[in-house]
């Protein structure tokens with residue numbers, strides 16, 4: 470396991486491992502500011518993505534991807 474890291478964007482708390490339910494693609498997420506990092510990327514502000522943007526891209530939608538979805542429909546914490 471990598472060392473626990475605090476979110477570099479907001480500095481609030483620990484980043485957690487999540488994955489997409491559809492295909493198990495893993496990523497790191499900080500759930501307060503929705504910052505996302507792919508595995509192997511340095512957890513730095515310069516590499517941070519926003520969960521909404523990544524989900525919108527995966528679902529092929531513009532703007533807010535959630536609509537009728539909630540997080541638990543799309544992502545889940547990695548056990």
Ligand SMILES: [Zn+2]
Nearest residue numbers: 476478479502
């Ligand atoms: Zn943050």
